[in-house]
Amino acid sequence: MEINAGKYYLRALRDDARIDDRPAIIAGFADPESKRWLPHLDVSDLERAGAYIARRRAAWADETRFSWVVADPLTGEFLGEVLLKEVDLEHGTAEAGCWALPAARGKGMTTEALGAVIRFGFGALGLREITYKHYAGNVASRRVAEKLGFSLVRDTDEGALLILRNGTSGTGGG
């Protein structure tokens, strides 16, 4: 399932003969900011990156998680990842997530791409509410959630929980 997200397009993660996202994923998780804010993810070699992509493929098939590459529209090159995880189609809930390659940050890319994914979640998947979590101090992540219209539920020393309900806010154009 591909999504047109304004200046970008969203596609499945790939490691086939034509497109191999593994090197970009390894480079992305080697970045200090990614390590700091996504400490549970160890994707440091091709084997782990391949397993990472395989997990996303399997989760898509069992409808528990939907992950997209944010891709350059001309080259298809990997720029970041946007996703809905903890998807519960019966109760209409999910949690949004994102990360971007360092060179792609600060251009509004993740906000635009995650906005498209949220519209997909509310529209195509019929979700009622989407949560967003980030560690305390992750200013860029907080800003993305705010720009997408998420409201703060709680802010603690460990981190923040925000929520967006279907129909309560715009998720940007595009």
Ligand SMILES: CC(C)(COP(=O)(O)OP(=O)(O)OC[C@H]1O[C@@H](n2cnc3c(N)ncnc32)[C@H](O)[C@@H]1OP(=O)(O)O)[C@@H](O)C(=O)NCCC(=O)NCCS
């Ligand atoms: C969080 C992340 C995905 C944002 O991606 P991005 O493509 O740069 O996001 P956008 O450009 O759409 O928006 C980023 C916003 O944060 C702001 N920002 C970034 N760093 C900031 C900082 N140190 N202080 C204040 N604001 C900051 C940007 O100015 C921008 O806001 P603006 O449009 O009001 O100027 C990216 O920084 C990243 O990959 N971080 C490491 C992994 C991570 O933290 N993932 C989220 C885990 S919850």
